[in-house]
Amino acid sequence: MSAGVEIRNVSKQFGNGVQALDDVSLSVAAGEVLCIVGPSGSGKSTLLRTVNRLETVTAGDVLLDGESIHTAGRQLNALRQKAGMVFQQFNLFPHLTVLDNITLAPLKVRGESMTTVKPRAQSLLDRVGLGDRGNSFPSQLSGGQQQRVAIARALAMQPDVMLFDEPTSALDPEMVGGVLDVMKDLASEGMTMLVVTHEMGFARAVADRVVFMESGRIEHIAEPENFFEPASGSRLDLFLGQVLR
C-alpha cells in the first residue's frame, strides 16, 4: 500500500528570479514519516508541492513509487492519485456536502460506483471522528473538522503517500490536537508521509526523520532524538530557539 518518494536534484526558480529550491535531493522510504521544518520562505512548501507537480521544477525530477512525476505526460493524473495532499487552507469544495467532497474524485476520476465509494467514505469519516457530519456543508464545520474531512477526502483515493502542507497552521489552538491525532493514527498504520509543519512536538513524537530547510536547501536532516539537540550556534539551533522559545 505504501510507496517511497525520491526527490532528485530538484531546483526551482520563480519567474521573478527567486531561487526557491536549490538542488534538493531527498529520499523517503515506504512507510517513513518525514517532517520538514524551517523558517518561512525556506522553500519547504514549494518542495512538497513539487512532489505532485502542483509546482513545476526548473531542474531535477521526483520519483513517486519509482515513476517520474515531472516528465509524465498523460499519466500525470493517474500518478497524482498516488499522492494525497492536505492543504493549510483545507480547500474543501464549499458547494458540496462533506460526503460529496469525499466521494467526488473516486466517482469522477476512477469511475467507481456509489455503492463501493459510499461505505468507504463513511468509514473514513468515522475514522476522523466525523461519522455524523456527512450531510453537512464545509462552512458548517469548524476549522479542525474541515481539515479532518480534507484528510478523509485525500485518503478516499487510497494514496500510497500523503503530503501535508502545514495542516495545522490555519487552525485555532484547541483544534490542532484532533488533526494531529488523525495524522499520528495514519503514521502508525505505515503510511508514507511528508509533513511540512511548525508542530515540533508532532515532529519529535511521530517523525522517523526531520529535515531542516533554509534558503531552498536542506541544511540538516536527522532522527528526532538527534535533530532536537543541535550544535549550539548553528542555524538550526537559532531556528529551534525561535520556534520553541
Place this chain on the structure above:
Amino acid sequence: MNSRWFWHGVYALVLLALALAIYAASRTVDYTWRWDRVPDYIVAYEDVDLRSTLTGIVEISDGQVDIIGTQDAAATETFGDLDEVLVEDGDYVFDGDVIGTRSGWRIGPLTWGLVVTLQLSILALLFAVPIGLLAGLGRVSTNPAARNLAATYVELIRGTPLLVQIFIFYFFVGTVLSLSRMTAGVAALAVFTGAYIAEIVRAGIESIPKGQMEAARSLGMSYGQAMRHVILPQAMRRTLPPMAGQLINLIKDSSLVSVIAITDLTKAGREVVNSTFSPFEVWFTVAAMYLVLTAGLSLLIRRFELRLARSDG
C-alpha cells in the same frame, strides 16, 4: 420618523414637478395629447370578418351558417357564434365572400412587438450563454491559441458599436450565408452578448480561490474535470446576478435590431406613430412596456438571489 416621511414627500413632489414640466413643455409646442388612441394598439376589442373558403349555397339554421359546396357537395363549411350574419338562406357565395362578423379581443401591434422583443432576447440568450462560456473558458486557458482567440473575440465585439455589428451581420454575414432578418438579428445579439458573458464567466472563474483547482488536481482530476465539477459550479453561482443583469441589457439592446426591419417593440412603436401621429404617447408607452419587462425581470432575479443566499451552504 417624521423626517423620513418628509423626504418621501420631497421625492413625490420632485416626480410631480417633472411630470408637470413634461406637460408644460408639450404645451409650448401646441401638442394635442390623444392617449385614447394608444390602447387599441396594445389590445383591441373589434369585429373580425369571417370569410367563406368555398363556393356554394348558404343554409342557415338556429343562427348557424353552413355552406354547401356546389363543385363538390361533400365539402361543407360551418360558421357558429356569429355576432352579425351578412348572408341569407339560399344565397350563393363565392370563395372569399364575407359571411358574418364575430367580435373579439385582438392583440395589437405593440403587444406583438413586445412578444418579438422577448423572443429575440430569449433566443439570443440561449446562444449567447454557450458562446460566452466557451470564450470565458478560453480567456482563463493556459493554451495561447484558445486564450488569444477568446481575447480577440471579446476585444473586437466590445470595441465596436452594436448597431454597426447588426449591419455587418445583416448585410455581410446575412448575405453570404443567406440568413433571414430574424436569424441575422438573433446572431448579432448573441455574438454581442456572448462577449460580455465571456467576461462575466472569466471574472467568476478567477474569483474562485486557486486552492480549489489545486485540491481538485491533487486528487487526480484532469483540468476539465476540475473545471466541470469544482470550479464552474461555484463560479456560476457567483455569476448569476451579473448574468441576469446582462439579460436585462440584452432586452434593451434588442431594440437596435429594428433597423434591419424586424418588427420588435421599437419598430412596432415607429409604425404606430406613423399611423396615429401621436409620437409622444406612443414612445412613452413603448418605454413603459420595456420598463415593465425589465423591472419584472429584476424583481424575479432579486427573489432568486435571496433564495440562493439563503441556501448558500
